[in-house]
Amino acid sequence: MVFPLLAAMPLILGAVGLGLQAVGTFAQIEGNRQAADASRRAEDLRQRQMNLESMRQRRQVIRNSIRARSMALSGAINQGAGSGSGIAGGLAQIQGDAGRQIQGVNQGQEIGAGIFDANRAVTSGQELTSFGGGLSSFGGAVFSSAEPMGRLTQFGFGQPRQRTG
Secondary structure (H helix, E strand, C coil): CHHHHHHHHHHHHHHHHHHHHHHHHHHHHHHHHHHHHHHHHHHHHHHHHHHHHHHHHHHHHHHHHHHHHHHHHHHHHHCCCCCCHHHHHHHHHHHHHHHHHHHHHHHHHHHHHHHHHHHHHHHHHHHHHHHHHHHHHHHHHHHHHHHHHHHHHHHCCCCCCCCCC
16 A cells, blocks of 8 residues: 555655645746836836926926016116016016926926836836746646656546456
């Protein structure tokens, strides 16, 4: 009785090894999925931070242009040039500068949004690669254990018993 058990030991160990490899593969896939989810959440938070910063910069540009406009008007009125074409040109220059600065902030925000989209695509690709690698690893384990599992029939496992006597 002990001999058949010893003879089947490599097959039993192979089955246990296959089971452990399956569990390890699925744990790896789940761990990589969780890491990808965390990476996506971090990217979302960084993008929100970038959008808030862009809003703050636009507000600061507007505040600065209002301040510059007020100073220009005040100076022109104090010098008695409040109704001339010089003040109109100066105010237009201030407004144009503010518009260019806001455009720069908007362009930076647009480029940042593109970078965040690219980072999300990379994360998705890495998650798919990880899943494929895990699946491939598990498939390789199943394939490599097919022959030893097939040998189980040599020991009478899975075959009907013949009656003697």
